[in-house]
Amino acid sequence: MTLSSVSIALTGSGGAGVMTAGQILLDAAAKAGFYGLMGRTLGPQIRGGESAALLRLATGPVDGPDDGYDILLAFDWGNIERFQDELPLNTGGLIIADPHQGAVPDIMLTGDDIRTAMVPFHDLAKPIAGGRVNMVGLGLIAALIGLDPAFLLDRVARQLAGKGEAALEASRAALAAGAAAAADIAGVSPLAAPAPRTGDRWSITGNDAAGLGAIQGGVRFCAAYPITPATDILEWLAPNLPKVGGTLVQCEDELASINMIIGSSFGGTPSLTATSGPGLALMTESLGLAVASETPVVVVNVQRGGPSTGIPTKSEQADLNIAVNGLHGDAPHVVTAPLSIGDCLFTTQWSVHLAEAMQTAVIVLSDQTLGQSRAIIDPPADLAFVGKRRVPERIEAPYERYAVTADGVSPMALPGQEGGAYTGDGLEHDPVGHPSTQTAHHQAQLDKRRRKVEGFDYGDHWAEVDGDPDADIAIVTWGSTAAPAREAMARARALGFKVRLVAVRLIHPVPVDRLRYALSGVSRVLVVEQNHDGQYWRHLRAHMDLPGTVAALHRPGPVGLRPREILARLQSQ
Amino acid sequence: MDAVVAKPQSFKSDLKPVWCPGCGDFAVLSAITRTLTELGLPPREVALISGIGCSSRLPAYTSVYGFHGVHGRALPLASGLKLARPDLTVLSVGGDGDGFSIGGNHFVHACRRNVDLTYIVMDNSVYGMTKGQASPTTEADWTGSKLTPEGPGLAPFRPLEMALSSGASFIARAFSGDPLELTRQLCAAIEHRGFSFVHVLSPCVTYRPEQKGWRARVHGSFEAPTADRREAFLRLLDDDGFATGILYQGRETPFQPTAQATAPVAALGAQFAV
Ligand SMILES: Cc1ncc(C[n+]2csc(CCOP(=O)(O)OP(=O)(O)O)c2C)c(N)n1
Ligand code: SF4
Numbered sequence: 004m005t006l007s008s009v010s011i012a013l014t015g016s017g018g019a020g021v022m023t024a025g026q027i028l029l030d031a032a033a034k035a036g037f038y039g040l041m042g043r044t045l046g047p048q049i050r051g052g053e054s055a056a057l058l059r060l061a062t063g064p065v066d067g068p069d070d071g072y073d074i075l076l077a078f079d080w081g082n083i084e085r086f087q088d089e090l091p092l093n094t095g096g097l098i099i100a101d102p103h104q105g106a107v108p109d110i111m112l113t114g115d116d117i118r119t120a121m122v123p124f125h126d127l128a129k130p131i132a133g134g135r136v137n138m139v140g141l142g143l144i145a146a147l148i149g150l151d152p153a154f155l156l157d158r159v160a161r162q163l164a165g166k167g168e169a170a171l172e173a174s175r176a177a178l179a180a181g182a183a184a185a186a187d188i189a190g191v192s193p194l195a196a197p198a199p200r201t202g203d204r205w206s207i208t209g210n211d212a213a214g215l216g217a218i219q220g221g222v223r224f225c226a227a228y229p230i231t232p233a234t235d236i237l238e239w240l241a242p243n244l245p246k247v248g249g250t251l252v253q254c255e256d257e258l259a260s261i262n263m264i265i266g267s268s269f270g271g272t273p274s275l276t277a278t279s280g281p282g283l284a285l286m287t288e289s290l291g292l293a294v295a296s297e298t299p300v301v302v303v304n305v306q307r308g309g310p311s312t313g314i315p316t317k318s319e320q321a322d323l324n325i326a327v328n329g330l331h332g333d334a335p336h337v338v339t340a341p342l343s344i345g346d347c348l349f350t351t352q353w354s355v356h357l358a359e360a361m362q363t364a365v366i367v368l369s370d371q372t373l374g375q376s377r378a379i380i381d382p383p384a385d386l387a388f389v390g391k392r393r394v395p396e397r398i399e400a401p402y403e404r405y406a407v408t409a410d411g412v413s414p415m416a417l418p419g420q421e422g423g424a425y426t427g428d429g430l431e432h433d434p435v436g437h438p439s440t441q442t443a444h445h446q447a448q449l450d451k452r453r454r455k456v457e458g459f460d461y462g463d464h465w466a467e468v469d470g471d472p473d474a475d476i477a478i479v480t481w482g483s484t485a486a487p488a489r490e491a492m493a494r495a496r497a498l499g500f501k502v503r504l505v506a507v508r509l510i511h512p513v514p515v516d517r518l519r520y521a522l523s524g525v526s527r528v529l530v531v532e533q534n535h536d537g538q539y540w541r542h543l544r545a546h547m548d549l550p551g552t553v554a555a556l557h558r559p560g561p562v563g564l565r566p567r568e569i570l571a572r573l574q575s576q
Numbered sequence: 577m578d579a580v581v582a583k584p585q586s587f588k589s590d591l592k593p594v595w596c597p598g599c600g601d602f603a604v605l606s607a608i609t610r611t612l613t614e615l616g617l618p619p620r621e622v623a624l625i626s627g628i629g630c631s632s633r634l635p636a637y638t639s640v641y642g643f644h645g646v647h648g649r650a651l652p653l654a655s656g657l658k659l660a661r662p663d664l665t666v667l668s669v670g671g672d673g674d675g676f677s678i679g680g681n682h683f684v685h686a687c688r689r690n691v692d693l694t695y696i697v698m699d700n701s702v703y704g705m706t707k708g709q710a711s712p713t714t715e716a717d718w719t720g721s722k723l724t725p726e727g728p729g730l731a732p733f734r735p736l737e738m739a740l741s742s743g744a745s746f747i748a749r750a751f752s753g754d755p756l757e758l759t760r761q762l763c764a765a766i767e768h769r770g771f772s773f774v775h776v777l778s779p780c781v782t783y784r785p786e787q788k789g790w791r792a793r794v795h796g797s798f799e800a801p802t803a804d805r806r807e808a809f810l811r812l813l814d815d816d817g818f819a820t821g822i823l824y825q826g827r828e829t830p831f832q833p834t835a836q837a838t839a840p841v842a843a844l845g846a847q848f849a850v
Contacts, residue, residue: 262652270661270664289649418620429646
């Protein structure tokens with residue numbers, strides 16, 4: 004028997020090199036023609052401490068984890084009780100551990116038909132000069148799943164580039180020792196052979212994808228204040244923006260970063276910042292300024308467990324409320340959410356386009372699961388979305404920066420443009436931009452700002468709609484939860500259920516008509532998300548009546564929703 | 577100046593200021609428009625950025641590009657604009673509450689960052705717009721506010737010392753009642769390459785009417801600008817808060833990262849290929 008997907012968790016304390024091993028395995032599998040992804044879980048320690056590389060390798064594209072792991076390789080058991088709940092094993096799962104690290108802890112053996120295999124990784128690595136246990140482990144895993152070790156060696160060689168032949172030889176020997184040890188472990192089905200590769204594949208994290216989407220969308224200025232798990236976006240943009248003539252500046256805080264990008268955008272440069280919950284909270288006053296002054300900005304908010312400092316290193320989808328409702332006053336703006344790791348590119352690029360086209364603030368709700376997981380994907384198609392602002396061609400006096408137009412968008416003069424000088428203002432204003440407290444001006448400007456975002460043609464990108472057109476039940480979900488929802492739907496359909504999936508990219512404004520159309524004919528709706536309070540479910544209910552019986556499946560992080568949970572709810576609803 | 581490019585009036589908008597008659601900020605507005613005229617800058621290439629407060633209303637009273645942001649955040653907004661558009665002349669204006677209280681963190685970091693822009697603070701030692709509360713530069717024993725009836729009880733900030741210790745490369749103080757000196761300083765500040773801070777004593781005649789007496793207290797005792805930080809610190813140790821003139825002008829390199837594109841956008845994806 005061969006498998007179409009295998010899930011592997013590598014765990015160990017700092018120094019065991021599980022992240023390095025995981026990335027080598029993922030990229031080697033990609034070279035061999037597999038798809039896959041790798042998430043990670045880290046303890047609270049700044050350096051070292053327990054960590055786990057969470058891999059899934061498959062013959063076709065995958066964008067989320069399976070219910071559990073088929074193989075768990077533990078180089079040691081340091082602090083396993085702190086994150087054991089993030090490492091569920093599939094029925095019949097195999098635990099591979101080093102006997103010198105003690106017996107397999109009982110808490111790891113609670114699943115069904117769990118098997119164990121003891122492999123003395125440290126003893127196997129010891130006789131090899133410079134041999135490392137993580138390489139022994141990699142050799143073992145590759146042999147078990149049927150991955151040609153040549154691909155591993157190729158990736159190891161890249162990693163060791165410049166470290167000399169001896170280092171490479173040590174790795175080669177360690178991989179071979181691991182492969183030999185695999186012969187003693189029976190009952191693991193290898194992966195089926197992948198379809199032959201036709202072109203390049205990409206190995207990319209959601210955060211890097213968001214950075215690339217930003218640049219492709221036209222962003223040339225970024226102001227940055229570090230915060231986990233958003234920092235990677237900023238760190239990717241720092242060396243890459245200058246390559247295209249852009250700039251990234253590190254600021255003193257998020258109040259500065261949001262205002263810096265409002266300033267650069269006022270000057271005509273498409274601008275973005277990235278942050279996480281606490282930073283978004285600090286930015287909300289100024290996001291209102293961007294809305295009122297009609298200055299386009301994009302904030303990528305990579306959600307982590309909240310509230311307050313919460314669980315900074317782990318994922319949750321609990322910033323929807325603040326992203327949608329955090330601004331004071333009536334402040335229409337746009338909130339989007341990427342639907343997979345690779346989609347962080349599209350959604351960010353699209354969001355830059357939306358911000359520039361509507362001259363407003365767009366918040367992208369990514370999360371730690373999307374941002375810090377790495378996926379093997381087919382290179383994305385070139386996208387037509389490049390931010391384009393409506394700028395007046397000829398200016399007649401008096402220039403009305405906030406002219407009340409049919410679609411609500413007013414041509415925006417840029418500094419340097421003759422005759423276009425105006426004062427951008429967060430004070431309510433008349434069409435020219437002069438401060439005004441008059442009822443009529445306030446009404447007209449509120450109306451136009453709402454018209455802009457509600458009348459905009461978001462096209463087909465508002466959601467991914469998939470599944471059976473004649474289904475009686477639909478899953479409605481958003482963000483990273485789209486991945487387990489897709490898989491739950493696939494399993495349900497394999498069991499003969501008809502299911503429809505609406506994975507929504509446009510969170511706000513709620514695309515009421517499109518949603519209604521996408522849900523037409525269903526009599527049951529299941530709203531799925533990863534937060535305690537059911538934020539999206541409440542948000543939808545505030546804006547529209549969902550058809551038929553509505554149920555909500557929502558629970559907090561840090562463990563992501565699994566296909567099994569969603570499938571069970573589909574079957575019981 | 578031989579060719580007069582624009583008259584001061586051409587830098588003023590037709591909007592009538594909301595300020596109280598006699599407010600010091602009128603003279604600052606006039607000095608700014610006069611300065612822009614003297615420097616012969618095309619109005620379309622100047623941007624005036626402010627936060628919130630009476631003084632922060634100033635941009636709309638000019639005919640240049642302006643941005644009236646939120647309370648305390650003028651400096652990052654101005655910095656973002658200048659960093660993205662180094663071709664523009666960027667000025668930032670506001671009050672002592674805006675700049676030293678809610679925006680205090682940005683003030684010290686803007687000094688340190690040394691972006692080539694000019695920051696003009698109209699200091700009246702009071703929150704004018706919110707009707708007369710103590711600001712970070714209010715005297716410890718000022719009992720004029722219902723919010724602090726016994727006086728704030730705190731020693732006032734010394735903004736020039738803050739600017740110097742934070743790395744500002746141009747530091748001056750002027751009195752709004754001496755528009756010629758103010759204009760002279762503003763010209764020098766704008767021509768200076770780097771972050772220039774001009775501290776303007778600008779009376780609030782409504783909530784601090786006693787400030788009408790400032791004319792008698794100011795004295796032009798900063799000698800010619802020094803480029804020596806030790807000398808500047810020594811001068812500040814003796815400063816009673818009413819010395820005017822250009823205190824310090826250093827040669828620190830302004831912060832202006834600029835990059836020439838070296839790759840087409842389409843080439844960036846290659847780094848992810850496996
Ligand atoms: C976040 C926020 N907090 C408080 C206020 C209220 N507020 C408006 S102006 C101001 C103080 C202004 O004082 P200053 O900057 O010294 O300017 P002045 O009015 O004296 O020129 C305050 C507290 C506000 N607008 N925003
Ligand atoms: S309250 Fe004071 S600062 Fe404000 S306008 Fe009146 S005099 Fe000027």
